Amino acid sequence: MWNQSSRCANFIIKRQPGLGGQAGLRRWLSAPRLCVVGGGPAGFYTAQHLLKHHDRAQVDIYEKLPVPFGLVRFGVAPDHPEVKNVINTFTQTARSERCSYYGNVAVGKDVTVGELQQAYHAVVLSYGAEDNRVLGIPGENLAGVHSARAFVGWYNGLPENQHLKPDLSCETALVLGHGNVALDVARILLSPLDLLRRTDITASSLAALACSKVKRVWLVGRRGPLQVAFTIKELREMINLPGARPVLDPADFTGLGNAVKDAPRPRKRLTELMIKTALEKPAEKTEAAAAREWGLRFQRSPQEVLPTADGTRARGVRMALTRLEGSGDSAKAVPTGEVEELECGLVLSSIGYRSLPLEPALPFDPQHGVIPNSSGRVLGAPGLYCSGWVKRGPTGVIITTMNDSFDTAQSVLEDLQAGVLDVSAPREGFGAVGSILRSRGVRPVSFSDWEKIDAVEVARGKAAGKPREKIVDPEEMLQVIGH
Structure with missing residues (x-):
C-alpha cells in the first residue's frame, strides 16, 4: 500500500523488497509523466493528490474549453459563491512547477486518447458528464422544454448554452x-x-430574467x-x-x-x-x-x-x-x-446528467453512462484510469468527487510503486502532444492565459458591481489572450 506519510522514495523502496534492486530504484526515481483529461473538480483533485504524494510526478491537465474548473464555474449556482472557493485550491495545483494546464484542447478530436497514451506513462479520464x-x-x-442542465449552463455562461433563449x-x-x-x-x-x-450570473440571462x-x-x-x-x-x-x-x-x-x-x-x-x-x-x-x-x-x-x-x-x-x-x-x-x-x-x-464516450473504441458502459473500472483502473485498458462522474455516475457533491478522485490517484500511485506502470523509459508528454496539436492547427491555452481572462472578467464585474462578468464566447476568450 502506498505510504502517504512517507516523503522519501528510498524509504518506501526499502520497505518493498520486490522492487528489484537498482533497476527498481531507477524505475521508481524516473519521473512519471501523467495526463489528466478534464479541467473540472475531478481532474484537479486527481492532479492534486498525484503531485502531493509523488515528489517527481509531472501532471498535465487537458481541457476542452479555454477556461478551467468545469462544474465549479458552470454548474454551481451564482448565488452560492462560497462553493466556488475550491477554485483557490485548484489554482495552487495549476501553479505547481510540476503541473501544466492546456485548455482549448478537445481530447477525442484534437488529439486521441491513444496518442496521449503514447506520450504519457498513465492517462486519467476525468471529463465528467457532458449530456443529460x-x-x-x-x-x-x-x-x-429544456434540460435543467442546459438552463444552468445558460445562466452560468457555458458557451454551448448561450443561445438557449428560454421562454x-x-x-x-x-x-x-x-x-x-x-x-x-x-x-x-x-x-x-x-x-x-x-452574483456572477451572466449579463444576458440577467436581462432575460x-x-x-x-x-x-x-x-x-x-x-x-x-x-x-x-x-x-x-x-x-x-x-x-x-x-x-x-x-x-x-x-x-x-x-x-x-x-x-x-x-x-x-x-x-x-x-x-x-x-x-x-x-x-x-x-x-x-x-x-x-x-x-x-x-x-x-x-x-x-x-x-x-x-x-x-x-x-x-x-x-x-x-x-x-x-x-x-x-x-x-x-x-x-x-x-x-x-x-x-x-x-x-x-x-432535471432528472440527471449523463456521461458520453470520448471515442468509440474506448471501454464504456452506455447503460450506466460510466467507464467500466475497478478503483479507477479502466477494465481491459492498462495505463488508463478514470475519476469523477465518468467513473461513478453523476451523483454527489464536490467533496464526493474529491474523495473519489483521491481514490483513483491512489490507484495510479500504487501501480507506479508496484511497477505495473513502467516508467523506466521516459515519455515526452506535452513535447509530443504539442507537435500533434500544432500540426492540426490547435493552439492550447495555458494557465497564465486563463489568469488574463480571469483578470478581464473580474475587472468587468467590478465595473458592474458584481464579482465577475463572465466571457461566454470562446472566440472572445481567445482574443483576450491574443490567440
Missing part, C-alpha cells in the same frame, strides 16, 4: 425532478433581481417526500427566499412523522422541515408580499408534454399518478392508471 438524461416521452422536443413569458414553470439542481433552477427563476445582480413573467414554479417528482434527493440546506434556502411563498399540501405528509422516527438524521430533519412548512399558515402580510410561489408535487410521472393548438410549443404536461411499492430509497413508483394535466409554458427536466 432524456425523458423519453412525446412532446419532449417542443419549444419551451419566460409564461406564469407557470414546471421542473421535473426533486434534486438540488431542480431547487437551483426554481430559485433562480423566482429570486429577486437585486439578489441576482450581485428581468423581463420574466414566471411567478409560479412546481417541482414534480415520481416518488414521495421520503425519496426527495435535495438536501436540507437547499430546501431551507428556498423556503426563506424573499418574495416567494412555499405551497406544500399537508395531505402529502400524513403519517410521515412516525415513518421517519428511525430514519437517518439528515432524512428525518429534511422531512420534518417539509412537514413544518406544509402545516404553517403564512401571515397575511407575508402572503400579500409574496408575489411569487413554488411548491412540491409528489407521485407524478410525466407521460407527455402537451402542445399548444398550433403544435409548436408546450402548454402543459400530462402526468401519471403513481403509488409507491417498497419503502425508503428503494421505493418504486408504479402508475395507478389515473392521470392529471398541469398547465405550464416552461418545462425544465
